[in-house]
Amino acid sequence: MNPIFKNPITDAESQYFWQAANEKKLYLKTCNNCQKPHYHPRTHCPFCFSTNTQWIEAKGTATIYSLSTMRRVETPYTIAYVELHEGPKILTNIVNSTPEQLQIGQAVNLTFQPSENGQLIPAFEP
Numbered sequence: 001m002n003p004i005f006k007n008p009i010t011d012a013e014s015q016y017f018w019q020a021a022n023e024k025k026l027y028l029k030t031c032n033n034c035q036k037p038h039y040h041p042r043t044h045c046p047f048c049f050s051t052n053t054q055w056i057e058a059k060g061t062a063t064i065y066s067l068s069t070m071r072r073v074e075t076p077y078t079i080a081y082v083e084l085h086e087g088p089k090i091l092t093n094i095v096n097s098t099p100e101q102l103q104i105g106q107a108v109n110l111t112f113q114p115s116e117n118g119q120l121i122p123a124f125e126p
C-alpha cells in the first residue's frame with residue numbers, strides 16, 4: 001500500500017515542473033554556466049548563482065542514498081534521498097515495496113503517484 005500524498009505547493013518557479021509531472025516526466029534544471037544539474041528547480045543555479053539555466057528531462061533511474069521508514073502510522077512508508085543518474089539527490093517516497101525490501105545503494109526507478117487533488121508526484125520504486 002502506498003500513502004496518499006498531500007498536494008504539492010506549486011508556484012511560478014515550479015509550475016513547469018508540475019505540469020511535466022502530470023505527463024509522467026521528471027524535469028531538472030541544469031546550469032548553462034557551470035553545467036551542473038540541480039533540484040529543486042530554481043531560477044538561480046545553487047552552485048554559481050547564474051540565472052542561465054535550462055530544463056532537462058531526467059532519465060528516471062537512481063540509487064537509494066539514505067532512507068527512513070515511518071512506522072508509527074497505519075501503513076508504514078519509506079522516504080529516501082535518491083541519487084539521480086544525472087547527479088542531484090532528491091528527497092522522495094519509495095513506493096510499491098515494503099520497507100524490508102529496501103536498502104542503501106539499491107537501484108530504483110521513477111514512477112508517479114497521484115496526490116489528493118490528482119496532481120502526479122514523482123516517486124521511486126525498486
Ligand SMILES: [Zn+2]
Pocket residue numbers: 031032033034035036045046047048049050
Ligand atoms: Zn551554475
